[in-house]
Amino acid sequence: MAKAKLTDLKNAIKSKKLIIGTEMTIKNLKLGKLAAVYLSKNCAENIKKDIQYYAKLAKVEVIQLPYANDELGVVCKKPFSISVLSLKQ
Numbered sequence: 010m011a012k013a014k015l016t017d018l019k020n021a022i023k024s025k026k027l028i029i030g031t032e033m034t035i036k037n038l039k040l041g042k043l044a045a046v047y048l049s050k051n052c053a054e055n056i057k058k059d060i061q062y063y064a065k066l067a068k069v070e071v072i073q074l075p076y077a078n079d080e081l082g083v084v085c086k087k088p089f090s091i092s093v094l095s096l097k098q
Contacts (some may be wrong), residue, residue, distance in 0.1 A: 011054055018047065018074065018084060018094075019084070021045075021047075021068060021094075022084075022086075023098050024096070026037065026096055027085075027094055027095070027096060027097075028043075028094065028095045028096075028097065029085070029087070029091055029093075029094055030091075031056050031059075031060070031092065031093045033095075034046060034060065034093050034094075034095040035060065035063055037095060038060070038063040038064055038066075038067045038069060038095075039063060039067070039096070040053050040056055041067050042097060042098060043064075043067065043095045043096065043097060043098065044061060044069065044070075044096045044097065044098045045069060045070045045071075045072055045095065045096045046060055046064055046069060046070070046071045046072065046094070046095045046096075047068045047072050047074050047093070047094040047096070048060065048071060048073055048074060048093060049074055049076055049077055049078040049080075049081045049091065049092045049093075050070070050073065050074060050076060050077055050091065051078055051092075052078065052092040052093065053092065056092065056093065060093060060094040064091065078090040078091055078092040081094070
C-alpha cells in the first residue's frame with residue numbers, strides 16, 4: 010500500500026470526484042469505475058481486507074492515509090468520521 014500526502018488528498022477533494030464510504034467504494038470497485046482508494050489508518054481490518062480484495066481484482070491502487078478516521082472527516086469538512094474514500098476515474 011502506498012502512503013499519501015495531505016496535499017494529494019486535498020487535490021482529490023477539490024476535484025469533486027471523491028466517493029465517501031465503504032459500500033459505494035466497493036460497488037464502484039466492482040464496476041471498475043475507480044482510480045484510487047484511500048483508507049484511514051484505523052480502518053477496520055475486515056473492511057480493509059474487502060477493499061484490498063476488490064481493488065486487486067480491479068487493479069486499483071489502495072493508499073493508506075496517515076490519518077485516523079475522525080481526522081479524515083475534518084480534512085474532508087464533514088461532521089462525521091470517514092474510514093474509506095475513493096477517487097473516480
